[in-house]
Amino acid sequence: MESEELSTEEKILKAAMEVFLRDGYDGSRMQDIADVAGINKALLHYYFRSKDKLFEKVFDFKIQSFFPQVDAAFDQEGLFIDKITFFIEAYIHFLRKNPFLPLFVLNTVNNKEKANFIKKIPIGIAHKIIPRYYADLKEGKVRPLDPVQFIMTVMGMCVFPFLAKPIFVSMLKIEDHNFDMIMEARINELKAYVKLILTP
Amino acid sequence: MESEELSTEEKILKAAMEVFLRDGYDGSRMQDIADVAGINKALLHYYFRSKDKLFEKVFDFKIQSFFPQVDAAFDQEGLFIDKITFFIEAYIHFLRKNPFLPLFVLNTVNNKEKANFIKKIPIGIAHKIIPRYYADLKEGKVRPLDPVQFIMTVMGMCVFPFLAKPIFVSMLKIEDHNFDMIMEARINELKAYVKLILTP
DNA sequence: TAATGGTTTAATCATTTGGTTAAACTTGAT
DNA sequence: ATCAAGTTTAACCAAATGATTAAACCATTA
Secondary structure (H helix, E strand, C coil), X not given: CCCCCCCHHHHHHHHHHHHHHHHHHHHCCHHHHHHHHCCCHHHHHHHHCCHHHHHHHHHHHHHHHHHHHHHHHHHCCCXXXXXXXXXXXXXXXXXXXXXXXXXXXXXXXXXXXXXXXXXXCCCHHHHHHHHHHHHHHHCCCCCCCCHXXXXXXXXXXXXXXXXXXXXXXXXXXXXXXHHHHHHHHHHHHHHHHHHHHHCC | CCCCCCCHHHHHHHHHHXXXXXXXXXXXXXXXXXXXXXXXXXXXXXXXXXXXXXXXXXXHHHHHHHHHHHHHXXXXXXXXXXHHHHHHHHHHHHHHHCCCHHHHHHHHHHCHHHHHHHHHCCCHHXXXXXXXXXXXXXXXXCCCCXXXXXXXXXXXXXXXXXXXXXXXXXHCCCCHHHHHHHHHHHHHHHHHHHHHHHCC
């Protein structure tokens, strides 16, 4: 079970991701990360200098594991609605594999001391998808609405159940694997919603 | 500006709400809370014994400031869609006044050490609104769908912009008061969405 | 084999932090 | 005025925690 082939630096990063995502920045302890990595605590500082620097590396890595996928979804040709439905599927699949990432990112961008981390989040995506909406609108292929509000809505629809998972699991008296099934079923449910909203 | 008329206990609770909601449990310092309250740190322990106990009081208070409103929205007579639109308006107005509450609650319920706090969240609401959906469905007044998925969706649509506010403010290059206006406009936008989704 | 440079470790440090304590202060009743 | 009870304060404590250091270890190379 030991990841013997990883370098010390990789072991640290892997452990830091696990601990930071689970416990948050303030709730994480360097000793915990060292324990999870199975190495001496001093090595964390040897390779990453400080807790802050290590956290930033984790944040960078996680952001870059996510946004290229979103970019891919929006880059491809097709109607606005097709980009959105593609996004929903890709996003929910990503979230099923990375259920703690949303809370991690939201805590970071809402942390006053880490406000500058916001600029690490690529925002080019919005500028790519919104023109596509107006192009379709001009051709009457989509219902008139505020695309910014709509994008907020789609993101919220996808992310929120993962953020509030403990509440829903308790509320619905279900097990983890049930939740997973509900999220898989959610993909088509959300596709139906956006179709109803967007179809003129 | 000093709240001279408040009792010491009330000053502490008020300060604790401000600090815990802004910095989170792990990020908050008892000394910070004392400073905000303008009192000696030992008084925090005199009145609330420990950081844990004080936090629990804050959580209880905040939960009870929110859920009665939701209950009220769902309690009144009317069609499923009317309850939902009423909820959207009440919820967004509440969030505009309590923008940090969602992240606070989500962090708490996702914190392993505070997992038992979940039971403090009233869940009777769901059991009240879902039968109403099926009643309307039987009369053909609402489109067939999974009401659980739909409720998740409505909550996500409302909450997510507040959770991700720093990202959107940066992305859209807007000021705080602009965000507020967008949230006010969002009420009708969301009402339109749910009408499109629910109307058969 | 001996020297060199990078890596790992145990021990240690300084600071922060939640919590305690004993004394001082305030207030209301007698 | 005096006493008693509750309230407030400054000083202090012990544990935790991020960070440093000096020595030990290991592998490569001359």
